[in-house]
Amino acid sequence: MAEPLIKMRGITKRFGGVTALSNVDLDAYAGEVLAIVGDNGAGKSTLIKVLTGVYQPTEGDIFLDDKPVRFSSHAEATAMGIDAVYQTLALADHLDPAANMFLGNELTRKVAGITFLDNKRMRSETERVLMERLGVRLKSMDAPTESLSGGQRQAVAIARAVYHEDLRVLVMDEPTAALGPQETARTLKLIETVKAQGIAVILISHSLDDVFQVSDRVHVQRRGRRVGVVKTSESNTQEVLGMIVGAEEAA
Ligand SMILES: Nc1ncnc2c1ncn2[C@@H]1O[C@H](COP(=O)(O)OP(=O)(O)O)[C@@H](O)[C@H]1O
Ligand SMILES: [Mg+2]
Secondary structure, X not given: OOOOOEEEEEEEEEEOOEEEEEEEEEEEOXXXXXXXXXXXOOOHHHHHHHHOOOOOOOEEEEEEOOEEEOOOOHHHHHHOOEEEEOOOOOOOOOOOHHHHHOOOOOOEEEEOOEEEEOHHHHHHHHHHHHHHHHOOOOOOOOOXXXXXXXXXXXXXXXXXXXXXXXXXXXXXXOOOOOOOHHHHHHHXXXXXXXXXXXXXXXXXXXXHHHHHHHOOEEEEEEOOEEEEEEEHHHOOHHXXXXXXXXXXXXX
């Protein structure tokens, strides 16, 4: 296998007296799905918030392409091609899909020196990215995003991330938590589509079914530590569950 695209080394994160992460290493490769699993409070969200620049580590280093990087904000991580889609999706539900796609980043055009929103181009770009990158056509481009299904809303959020042509790492925190079986299947398919474009996908999930369906490797967190990494094809839910709860405690 090639060198990891992302290497996190010795990451510790303390919030006052609480140690959320303790000397954690993480590797993520281009074109793979790395699942992160662990009980509530195991440090999953904190770990990916450190990776995406939301938090700064108390100790430890992050390497992108083997070069040390340091993000003092989420915007800095995004500029380096690392983005995240959270469970809440952070979509503006009352706006249409194109407005969501370009939220805070609107395309404009000038007519007689006056700047207007270029709604037509934002819409055609949204349709293009959804189709070309994700193979998705939305039910409606006019309706507020809240009227779309969970899977289609997910597609809009992912499209917004992959619109950056230089996207290299996409983090998804519990993307299927609020979805039914059919929408979950569609979302897993989207994850495979993104992975096939050479992007490193990091998937946080409570569903070991999802994890075993879509991931290549599984990183297990317990009480702020990485307790192991397994190849999905060489492991099973039983083994991973044992690591999540702690083998000695389960025995
Ligand atoms: N902003 C914060 N301030 C204080 N403690 C935090 C904060 N964020 C997370 N923690 C603590 O760090 C630990 C790990 O939390 P988290 O990363 O959210 O775990 P997970 O996502 O695996 O459920 C927990 O004990 C949690 O209470
Ligand atoms: Mg969490």
